[in-house]
Amino acid sequence: MPTENTILDFRSDTVTQPGAAMRQVMAQAEVGDDVMEEDPTVRRLEERAAEICGRQAALFVPSGTMANLIGLGLHCGRGDEAIMERRTHSFAHEVGGGAALLGIVFSVLDSQDGILTPAQVRAAIRAHDIHEPISKLLVVENTVNLAGGRVVSLAQMQALHELAKERNLRLHMDGARIFNAAVASGVPVARYAQLVDTLSFCLSKGLGCPVGSLVVGDQKAMKRARGLRKMLGGGMRQAGVLAACGLYALEHHIERLADDHQCAKELAQQLQAALDHRFQVQEPESNxxxxxxxxxxxxxxxxxxxxxxxxxxxxxSDTTIRLVTHLDLPTGAAAETGRRLGKPAKRD
Ligand SMILES: Cc1ncc(COP(=O)(O)O)c(C=O)c1O
Incomplete structure (x- = not known):
């Protein structure tokens, strides 16, 4: 339970710190040089990630940003076009890396809730015309961070998958928070993963690891992904100390995401009660x-x-505040937030 001096840090689910059990598995991890593919713990993590996703292979990378860059680079050559919603992390928050480093053209579309409809995507796919870039890739984020953790449903994904297949578009899912999506919707991650060419997910967000993401797909793509990771400077050596955290989190930190979602719901109620007419609290779908x-x-x-x-x-943005729930918040964080907002601020 929080005391009145406890800082309630809702800035991001990336602020979590590895707990004692996670630090212990780090200390005990068997390691080797992973660029030489000799780190047994990294291998185990990659195999486990592939297994959970029901795909052939996975690659451990340092960040979600690099995972997305690899996803873009696997499917698009220089001058090819990737289609996505405007708030998609790859476009909005990755420093334009896809364009700057890989020469990819971004085609961004607006939507109400952060999720494109098949009709929108269909209209954006270019005809093969000598004057235009070639539409190669559709990127779908799940959950959609900048739209308030919206969950892309299986039906929505299925429809986008059908369209991509019909129009020969590749599909990359930025599943930085795909386990939140899975827990919130009850759809196993493997069901989502079946519908895309590549899926990336982060260990360092709701799953509570200090570092790391995975890219998942077929064997051939992951072999190329390994080369891209090296090119981008993401080859790691005794990375097993980090992979051990990932293995721990995949075993212990998935189901508990439901607690974060419940906390976000309670927080929404507390904020609705505490804030005046200048504020509109959006109903959370995840964390x-x-x-x-x-x-x-x-x-x-x-x-x-x-x-x-x-x-x-x-x-x-200028007019939007984001709060994120995560495993380092104390039990009762939502109620405590409501209690504090009902009181005048402390004077320095
Ligand atoms: C949806 C999404 N994708 C990718 C990333 C990038 O992850 P990283 O900070 O590990 O580069 C983030 C980070 O916030 C994210 O929210």
Whole structure:
């Protein structure tokens, strides 16, 4: 239970720290040089990730950003086009790496909820015309971070998969939070993974690891992915100490994501009760909660006031605040947030 001095850090699910059990598996991990494919713990993690996803192979990479870059690079050559929603992390928050490093053309489309419809994608696919780039790839994020952790349903994915197959588009899923999507929707990760050419997921978000992501797909693609990872500077040596955390998290930290989702729901109720008409609390579908505000000044002053009360969150835009629930929040964090927001800020 939080005391009144406990900092409630809702900035991201990346702020978690490895607990004692995770540190212990790190200390005991068997390691080797992974660039030489000699790290047994990394191998076990890759095999386990492939197994959970029901795919042939997986590759351990340092970050979600690199996992997505590899996904882009596997499916697009220089000048090829990747289609995605405007808020997709690959376009919005990865420093334009796909364009800068791989020469990929981004075609971004707007939607209400962060999820494109097949009709939108169909309309965006270019005819083969000598003047135009070739549409090669569709990127789908699940859950959609910047849309408030929205879950792409199996039916939506199935429809996008059918279209991609029909129009010869490759499909990459940025599943940084695919385990949140799976727990929230009850759809096993393997069902989503069957519908895409490549899937990436992060260990370092809701799963609570210090570092790491995986790219999953068929054997041939993962062999090429290994080369791309090296080219991007992501070849790691005794990475088994990190992979051990991943193995631990895949065993112990998936089911408990339901607690984070429940906490986000309770937090939404507390915020709805505590905030006035200038705020609109978006109903969370997983572990991300958005609060829309009337103007930039409201966002800034609200975040500053919350900070005074030991509640940390991030601005997602001038008029949107994001709160993320995760395994390092104390039990009762939502109720404590409500209690603190009902009281005046402490004076310095
Ligand atoms: C949806 C999504 N994809 C990819 C990433 C990138 O992960 P990383 O910070 O490990 O590069 C993030 C990080 O927040 C994310 O939210």
């Amino acid at each position: 991300i909660l958005l609060v829309h505000t009337d103007k930039q000044a409201t966002t800034e002053t609200t975040l500053a006031e919350w900070k005074q009360k030991g509640i940390l969150a991030l601005p997602l």
